[in-house]
Ligand SMILES: NC(=O)c1ccc[n+]([C@@H]2O[C@H](COP(=O)([O-])OP(=O)(O)OC[C@H]3O[C@@H](n4cnc5c(N)ncnc54)[C@H](O)[C@@H]3O)[C@@H](O)[C@H]2O)c1
């Protein structure tokens with residue numbers, strides 16, 4: 001064995017588990033192969049993946065021909081972050097009297113520039129300060145970013161497929177530099193949060209979701225891919241704006257639309273057979289069609305339909321516990337849902353299924369569970385009289401005799417329904433800011449529950465159905481409150497605090513993705529999604545729930561994601577779907593007990609974390625010069 005090979009072996013053993021880059025490709029965590037760096041000098045400084053800025057040591061500066069290209073004072077990662085945060089805080093102080101949107105956007109710009117020049121530092125900062133920066137890189141600021149994207153655009157991130165690329169996608173996917181991609185988030189920009197059709201500008205939401213995959217699930221940032229599928233827009237402002245970056249034509253419809261999405265799915269799974277595709281913010285008319293079209297063939301899920309459903313079911317179970325009732329009492333809860341789009345329908349279906357399972361899973365159980373829901377959309381209460389009702393909503397349309405008996409009717413207003421039903425839960429997924437008006441909240445005061453729950457889940461902040469202040473002040477101190485976007489807790493006086501939960505699908509999608517990836521399941525079953533939701537519900541401790549906390553604080557998102565991923569894997573094994581991945585085949589997985597599955601998940605999360613945080617240093621410090629030398633010889 002040559003000295004060189006021996007050295008490679010030694011380095012590989014020493015830094016087992018750390019991912020290396022080979023040539024220009026990115027390899028999997030389990031192959032402990034060394035990296036060959038083809039870059040040096042300014043090329044390294046201009047590559048966000050390798051760049052460590054002022055943190056390059058003197059030896060590295062010599063080896064990588066960086067000497068003289070950086071200021072002489074060498075910083076640790078921590079000092080770099082401190083310097084960055086000090087500047088960010090100064091900006092906050094100086095702008096504190098300005099509009100909060102302006103400050104958030106300024107922060108987003110600064111973070112985005114960091115992302116563009118030093119990925120390691122960007123993700124390290126995000127992981128260590130998730131509570132502070134998630135509202136900037138994710139909800140709610142990401143909504144604003146999408147709205148202003150054509151003006152904010154500086155550097156592309158992710159891939160863009162458009163109607164102009166028909167017939168080309170199979171080869172286009174090879175333009176992406178990563179050999180392996182674990183997670184794709186794709187959107188067509190047709191319903192970005194509650195902001196409507198934002199066309200190509202919706203790519204921001206895919207980027208924000210994938211930032212959480214890295215920060216919360218430890219997915220390697222080199223293996224995530226945001227995708228925008230631009231099939232036009234029906235947003236008049238964008239169609240007329242000369243600076244708009246997307247296709248300025250009306251959205252494709254029908255078979256034309258479907259054939260483009262089909263082509264994209266075929267292309268990405270052809271190149272990356274292990275990838276998981278998360279569909280995000282598709283308008284409801286396509287969300288459920290696409291889910292049914294692909295879910296039995298591809299490893300995919302729809303976050304707004306399935307992720308949201310799981311998070312809401314977990315929150316509803318939490319609300320039952322907060323009433324100091326048993327979980328088994330869940331099927332007795334009366335729930336008024338405002339919003340019957342992709343999210344609302346996903347929620348009522350999953351909540352009904354959960355109730356029915358508690359009641360014995362029979363047809364009678366499903367029938368009985370159905371009657372707990374009162375669904376109101378833009379046209380009011382949905383009953384059997386509703387014309388053209390969607391098949392998925394049909395079971396939730398109230399029967400005529402039921403509505404008559406209660407003095408209600410097809411199209412009854414939300415206030416009328418709340419007044420009559422006196423529900424335990426009032427749940428908003430309407431996208432309409434302020435929908436839970438004073439009148440609606442006053443009607444909800446009539447709830448028969450000891451702890452009525454309000455879920456104002458529409459995003460971003462301005463689209464929330466009500467604020468926590470409004471909810472606590474009108475309905476009372478005793479309520480449970482959750483919103484999709486983050487709000488501050490409310491000071492209720494006399495030392496009482498109104499806790500504001502963030503009910504957002506961010507508590508599930510990273511764990512669903514990670515668990516599916518590590519299980520190697522070919523599809524994502526209802527059982528895997530149910531296991532994820534139940535796991536999230538179980539993450540809340542009794543004393544937390546009694547204090548009105550039904551969702552964990554975002555600072556716990558990594559730990560929650562680990563448990564959710566483990567629950568997803570266990571269920572995949574149980575259902576015989578787990579084919580294994582990353583050095584674990586299906587038989588290896590089957591041998592693991594619950595504790596070992598958790599360790600397996602944790603190891604993979606921290607591999608990615610180590611890869612992210614230590615990788616450039618290890619590669620460059622320990623083996624960089626040899627491999628650079630090797631490159632030179634070629
Ligand atoms: N918190 C979360 O994790 C989460 C997850 C998914 C979606 N959401 C939010 O939920 C909202 C809706 O998403 P979607 O995908 O279901 O949208 P959608 O467009 O598919 O559905 C909106 C629904 O709201 C109904 N609606 C509109 N105006 C109404 C009114 N005045 N009264 C009652 N209902 C009304 C519509 O008829 C439709 O049924 C968005 O704001 C989105 O940001 C939040």
Ligand SMILES: O=C(O)C[C@H](O)C(=O)O
Pocket residue numbers: 139192193194281303304458459484504505506
């Ligand atoms: O984006 C979010 O914060 C949650 C959800 O996916 C939404 O569409 O609002």
Ligand SMILES: [Mg+2]
Pocket residue numbers: 193280281303304
């Ligand atoms: Mg969404």
